[in-house]
Amino acid sequence: MAVEPSSSGVGFGGTATDSAVAIRLTDVSKSFGDVTAVQAIDLTVARHSRIGIVGPSGGGKTTLLQIVAGLLEPDGGQVSVEGAIAARERLARCALMPQRDLLLPWRNALDNAGIALENRGVSRAEARNRTKPLFERFGLARFEHVRPAQLSGGMRQRVSFLRTLMAEKDVLLLDEPFGALDSITRGEMQYWLGSAMDEVPRTVLLVTHDVEEAILLSKLVVVLSARPGRIVRILEVDHLPGGSRREIVTNPAFVAVKEQALEALES
Amino acid sequence: MTRATHEAPVRGQAAEPAGKSRPARSRALVWSYGPASAITLGAIGLWELILRVAHVPEYLIPTPSEVAADFKSDWPVLEPNMFVTLREIALGFAISVIAGVGLAVLLHLSSTLRRAVYPLLIASQTIPIIVLAPILVILFGYGIKPKLIIVALICFFPIVVNGIDGLRSVDEDLIRMMLTLNGTRWSIFRRVEFPAALPAIFSGMRIAATFAAIGAVFGEWSGSNQGLGYIMLAATPNLLTARIFAAIVLLTVVALGLFGLVSLLERVLVPWAPRGGKTR
Numbered sequence: 146m147a148v149e150p151s152s153s154g155v156g157f158g159g160t161a162t163d164s165a166v167a168i169r170l171t172d173v174s175k176s177f178g179d180v181t182a183v184q185a186i187d188l189t190v191a192r193h194s195r196i197g198i199v200g201p202s203g204g205g206k207t208t209l210l211q212i213v214a215g216l217l218e219p220d221g222g223q224v225s226v227e228g229a230i231a232a233r234e235r236l237a238r239c240a241l242m243p244q245r246d247l248l249l250p251w252r253n254a255l256d257n258a259g260i261a262l263e264n265r266g267v268s269r270a271e272a273r274n275r276t277k278p279l280f281e282r283f284g285l286a287r288f289e290h291v292r293p294a295q296l297s298g299g300m301r302q303r304v305s306f307l308r309t310l311m312a313e314k315d316v317l318l319l320d321e322p323f324g325a326l327d328s329i330t331r332g333e334m335q336y337w338l339g340s341a342m343d344e345v346p347r348t349v350l351l352v353t354h355d356v357e358e359a360i361l362l363s364k365l366v367v368v369l370s371a372r373p374g375r376i377v378r379i380l381e382v383d384h385l386p387g388g389s390r391r392e393i394v395t396n397p398a399f400v401a402v403k404e405q406a407l408e409a410l411e412s
Numbered sequence: 413m414t415r416a417t418h419e420a421p422v423r424g425q426a427a428e429p430a431g432k433s434r435p436a437r438s439r440a441l442v443w444s445y446g447p448a449s450a451i452t453l454g455a456i457g458l459w460e461l462i463l464r465v466a467h468v469p470e471y472l473i474p475t476p477s478e479v480a481a482d483f484k485s486d487w488p489v490l491e492p493n494m495f496v497t498l499r500e501i502a503l504g505f506a507i508s509v510i511a512g513v514g515l516a517v518l519l520h521l522s523s524t525l526r527r528a529v530y531p532l533l534i535a536s537q538t539i540p541i542i543v544l545a546p547i548l549v550i551l552f553g554y555g556i557k558p559k560l561i562i563v564a565l566i567c568f569f570p571i572v573v574n575g576i577d578g579l580r581s582v583d584e585d586l587i588r589m590m591l592t593l594n595g596t597r598w599s600i601f602r603r604v605e606f607p608a609a610l611p612a613i614f615s616g617m618r619i620a621a622t623f624a625a626i627g628a629v630f631g632e633w634s635g636s637n638q639g640l641g642y643i644m645l646a647a648t649p650n651l652l653t654a655r656i657f658a659a660i661v662l663l664t665v666v667a668l669g670l671f672g673l674v675s676l677l678e679r680v681l682v683p684w685a686p687r688g689g690k691t692r
Contacts, residue, residue, distance in 0.1 A: 216588050241592040243585050250684045251607045260603060261593035292684060312593045 167192040167316055167348035168213060173222035174373075175208055181373035182208040186222070188367065188376065192315075195342065195349040197359025199406060200369030206352040209374065210318045213350060214239040226316055240312035244321040246305040248293035254304045255280065255289035261312035272311075279307050283341055299330040306338060310345060319351045323358070332390055335361050356406045357394060360385075366402065368409040378409035474654040479661065482654035489643065489655075494662050496639040500556060500628040501666060504563025508620060512568045513613060516575025521601065526576075533572065541565045542630050549635035559631030559639075566627040567620035571613065578612025579605050611685040614678040621674050625667040 168190040175182050182205035190196050200206050211217040212224055215235030226235040240261070248257045256263075258279070259272035267275070280286055285303055293301055302322060309317055322338070323331040339362055342349060353359050359366045360382050368378040380402055385393055393399055456476045463475045470478050483490070515533075519526040541562060548558035582605050590600045632641030640659045647655040678685070 211588070214588075214592055216591065236591060237594075239592055241589050243589050245585065247583065247586045247589055249604065249607070251682075260590075261595075263603065264590070264594040264596065264599045294684070308593065314592075318592070 165192050166190070167194070167227055168350070169223075169225045170213070171223045173209075173212060173219045173224060175205070175212060175217065175219050183212075183369075184373040184375050186374070186376060190348060190350065192227075193346045193348055194365065195351065195363040197363035197366045198350065198352045198369060199354065199356050199359045199366060199410070200374060201371045201410065202354055204369050204371050205374030206354075206369060207320055209369075210241065210320050210350060210352055213316075214241050214318055216241075238314055239316045239318055240309045240314040242305055242309040242317065242319045242322050244324045246293070246298075246301040248296075248301055248304060248308075250293055253290045253292055254285065254296065254300075257293065258304050258307040258311055260308060276307070276311055279310065282344070283307060284337065297330075298326050299334055302326065302334055303337065306341065310341075310347075314347075316348045316350070319349065321353055322351070324354070331355075331358075336390065338362060356403055356410070360399060360402050360406070361393065366406055368406055370412075377412060378405070380405055380409075471651040471653050474657055478654050479657045482658045483661075486655050486658060490640075490658060490662060493638055493640050493643050493659075494666065497625075497628050497632070497641065497663065498666050500559040500563060500631065500639065501624045501670060503556070504560040504627060505567055505621065505624045505670060507560060508564040508567035508571060508624075509617060511564065512571030512616070512620075513575055515568075516572050516579060516609075516613070517606075519572075519576055520579040520605070521597075530576075533569070537569050541627070545630050545634035548631075554635050554637060558634070559628055559636070562631040563624050563627035566623045570619040570623070571616040574612045574616030574619075575609060578609030581612065582608050610682045611678075614674065614682060614685075617674045618671060618678075621670040622667060624670060625663050629663065 166189055168188070170186050170188045173186040174184045186209065188196075198206055198209065208217065212219050213226060213235065215226070215232035215237075218232055223230065224235065226238045229235050229238055248254075249260070252260070255273055255276055256269065259267075259269075259276040262272035262275060263269055277289065280289055283303065285300070285307070288296065288300060288304075293304070296304065306319075306322065309319075323334050326334060335358055342362070349363070351359065351362055356366075364382055366380040366382060367376055368380070369375065370377045382402055383398070385399055386396055387393075394403075460475045460477060463473060474482070515529075519529060544565070545558065545562055548561055552558045552561070586604060587595075587600060590604055595603075628639070629641035629644075632639040633645055636642045640663050643659045644656045647653070647659070
């Protein structure tokens with residue numbers, strides 16, 4: 146059930162060339178002992194497109210992300226991320242944002258966000274210089290020197306996302322980024338993340354159990370079944386109107402996609 | 413601190429001791445140390461009272477006031493010997509911290525080394541280090557060396573064990589995330605594992621600080637001609653019981669001082685660590 150990039154509605158006209166493909170999964174499966182986490186996954190993700198993966202908890206969504214990231218090797222099938230097949234090479238091309246923010250309590254917000262630069266050998270002063278503009282751009286100005294313990298959950302996730310961004314990888318893997326937030330903060334964060342991702346084009350794989358979140362933040366929604374995780378449906382999200390969150394989520398086009406996704410989840 | 417309009421981004425400001433007003437600080441001090449001080453003073457008073465009423469002679473058990481008097485008359489003897497023991501404790505402790513943290517890091521970084529050395533490390537702790545003291549005296553003589561070795565051997569174990577646990581306590585998800593953020597083995601160790609282990613290392617150091625005095629005294633008992641342990645030993649046949657008690661008090665003060673120093677160092681180096689209570 147491969148979806149060609151040309152049909153993903155991201156604006157790559159014509160047929161798929163390899164340079165337009167960021168991630169390609171071919172017949173990927175993975176088991177842990179007797180438990181099959183994911184099975185027969187075929188998925189092609191166009192460069193700089195945003196894919197939402199929804200599915201029931203324990204359905205192998207996180208496993209799928211870890212396979213793409215090169216943190217896990219599949220038992221069968223092949224994975225390529227921007228042409229890279231080997232796990233180490235995939236790891237070098239992906240940045241992971243975990244569900245819990247996992248900010249380091251001994252670093253302030255700025256130094257947490259810049260850690261990927263420091264890991265690459267950039268000096269701390271230089272990492273700060275490069276990270277600071279993003280704080281201003283994404284509504285975190287004046288919070289640079291605040292320790293994580295003093296930030297609210299939403300602000301921590303913003304820092305966490307900037308940290309992922311600062312890894313300067315082309316592929317971002319977001320693993321239920323707002324799963325631990327209350328619903329009001331989550332709504333704000335979805336809006337924030339949506340506009341942040343509009344500003345910095347990356348290939349984004351977003352895993353969530355929240356169908357609305359997947360539709361709001363991605364152009365393509367992949368519905369996974371319960372364990373063993375298989376792709377049961379791929380839905381395109383086309384031309385959602387702008388406006389407030391209420392206007393978007395009550396729009397017939399949105400509701401239609403949501404209904405199809407929920408139906409696929411029930412099947 | 414400014415706030416964004418739509419959300420309260422900053423939680424209640426963490427109570428920084430430096431930011432407290434003076435009365436608040438002194439109230440906190442009373443709250444922290446008041447109960448323990450009250451119990452200590454009460455016990456001393458009771459001790460004095462019982463011995464006076466029962467007419468216990470000084471050479472059996474001296475009263476607190478007799479110990480205090482002894483401090484005055486014996487200070488020229490006590491002072492130099494206190495510094496001898498202090499030096500043994502401080503140097504031995506320093507050696508144990510360097511060796512303990514170093515070994516914890518090595519065992520953490522190499523699983524082969526850990527499998528080879530860790531069981532031996534545990535087994536070595538079943539040997540009562542105290543019985544090694546006479547052997548060390550035979551090997552190294554009456555000088556400071558055997559004392560340093562005994563203090564270091566006693567202090568070393570809690571530091572290693574806590575250090576290894578601390579280094580291992582890091583969340584697997586955090587390591588995975590760091591791997592995708594250009595993290596190498598070394599950068600993950602340096603930026604995540606080691607800082608994360610610091611609170612545990614300091615716990616080990618605090619335990620070790622209380623053991624250090626025991627080590628120094630045993631070292632001196634096995635063979636020495638100076639130090640507070642030696643003073644106690646020499647005072648016993650002469651029934652100078654008040655002097656023994658004075659030496660014990662000084663030893664306690666030295667051990668508490670070391671403990672306080674470690675706690676202070678922790679506050680400075682690990683200001684982010686969650687703290688259960690204000691007292692240490």
